[in-house]
Amino acid sequence: EVQLQQSGPEVGRPGSSVKISCKASGYTFTDYVMNWVKQSPGQGLEWIGWIDPEYGSTDYAEKFKKKATLTADTSSNTAYIQLSSLTSEDTATYFCASSIGWFAYWGQGTLVTVSS
């Protein structure tokens, strides 16, 4: 069974960084791209970017190129997103979503709250 287990909620100070993890199981981690999605409170969904765990290649939506950094650790089947220079605009729930089955599998989401 494919599962994506994300790390717990984070609180970050303005200007700081946070790093969220997404541990994959039930499939070969390096066979599928991992994607990240942002959902702001009460808002819609935004695609942040993707990482190919096998090669480490990435691509980002323009809006997130200076905000997010995607990495992956193939030894632990875990993908990461680091969000830098946090502002109130970064307060949101962040989801990982595998490309398996046409984006069928999502993590449960991680709430990031930016607060001083």
Next chain:
Amino acid sequence: DIQMTQSPSVLSASVGDRVTLNCKASQNINKYLNWYQQKLGEAPKLLIYNTNNLQTGIPSRFSGSGSGTDYTLTISSLQPEDVATYFCFQHNSWPYTFGAGTKLELK
């Protein structure tokens, strides 16, 4: 970026009704269109992929259609558990984009 416009933004319907949700892309997305259902506090759940393919385990009352720029999600007989927000999502062109959602309520 491809803009995805969903209508209506809010839909009120009764149990048993046939409901139709619409999604319009700003350019041809070649049927690379998914529909997701999201309930409060949960991750989006895939209902339909690539326009008209029912995801495993999803009830057959859900169906999708469309081509080019215009796509539709139909629920043939609305059930109370279908109350949720529905998002369309294009994965034809990077960056992938979502519609703003249709909130489905019970009348």
